[in-house]
Amino acid sequence: MNSGRKQRISDAFGAAANHYDDHAGPQRAAAALVADLAQRQKSTGVERILEIGCGTGLLTRHIQARWPGAELVVTDLSPDMLARTAKGAFVAGTFFTMDGEAPPFEGEWFDLILSNLAFQWFDNLPEALERLTRLLRPGGSLIFSTMGEGSFARWRQAHEECGHVAGVPVYPDLAKLRTILARYEDAFAFDEEYLLSSSSARGLVRHLKGIGAVVPSEGRQPLAPKDLRQVMAAFDEAGGDDIYQLLFGRITRPDV
Template sequence: MNGHRKQRISDAFGAAAEHYDDHAGPQRQAAALVADLAQRQRRDGSGRILEIGCGTGFLTRDIQARWPGAEFVVTDLSPDMLARAATGGLVAGTFLAMDGEAPIFEGEWFDLILSSLAFQWFDDLEGAIARLAGLLRPGGSLLFSTMGQGSFTRWRAAHQAAGLSAGIPHYPSLQGLRSMLAAYDDAFAFDEEYALPCDGAKGLIAHLKGIGAVVPNEGRRPLSPRDLRRVMAVFDEGGGHDVYQVLFGRVTRSAGAAAAGIAMPSRTPRSP
């Protein structure tokens, strides 16, 4: 895993933590759907729940309200985002700064593992899904949303029309995610599209900066001001709006699977 890149991602989201909620319309929608899917999957209020990439707490607060009696572990790569989610006493649980694709837990530990729009920052999505699914108890489920290949297609097209390449990370297609999940006996994936009425290139850039999504593909240099102006002009001429394609996935471990015993975390988590 690229530790330098992960630190840049943590810093970028930390810098956006204070004003993230003002720019995060699609993030709210995706988190709400993950919570709905989780409730359909597990209606009782018992057990342990792990959240990966809590951000400012959209999903965190929703899940706490639905399962107030659960043992809740909330994590994020950014300590500043984590602190924001924990602010105000609205959520009770254990808060941990943790890279979601390198969890500190081992063995069958959780009944639900939930995440909304964090997995796109993983270096190895397929490997991360396998590691997280390995933390499920029999009958437990991993539910997540992540960015799909169809996101920001007009912004990418504006770069291409200007003879340039966009710095947006390479997201998987729906078929690609389904292929990753095909190894599991009980899994599915689907997608939803959320409009991003950003009112022009300046609005799109403000949105991305506002949520902290400003770390480009590895090795890509920023556009020169002249090239950026060209891209912005093409984007505005094309309507000045874009979309999020959000992929949703679920992996459930068979309730009949033989339990090997619940392993404790490799280090004891503590509340900040």
């Protein structure tokens, strides 16, 4: 795992912790859908839940409301994000800093493992899913959302029109996620699109900074100011709004 990149991600989200919720429209909608999917999948018989990448607690609060009697283990790569959730979410549970790709658990621990928009930061998604699935009890489910290839397509297009490559990470498409999940006996994936009404390139950049999503793809360097101005002008000319394509996945361990 790229510990240097993970530290940069942690620092970026930590810096955004105090104002993240002001910019988190798609993230808030995705958290509600992950919680709804989990409740439909396993509304009762839930004793222990692991959340990966809690951020400011958008999903955490849904979990606590739906399964108030369950033991809740809440984790995030960023200590500052974790502290904000632990302090202000009115949620009882165990909170600790953790890289979701390297959970310090062994054996069948959890009835539900839930995550909202954290898996796109993983170095190796297929291997991470295998590790996490092994932590499920029989009949338990891993349910998550992650970024899809279509996210920020208009921002990428503006870069291409100007002869540049956007620093936005390359996300999997729905077909690739379904291929990854095909190895599991009981799994599915689907996608949803959310319009991000940023109104301008400045608005989009403000949104990305507001949520802490500012760590570029490995090896990418910031554009020179004149090149960035050119890209921003092309984006604005195309309308100034963009799209989140969010992928949702579920893996359920056989109940044997």
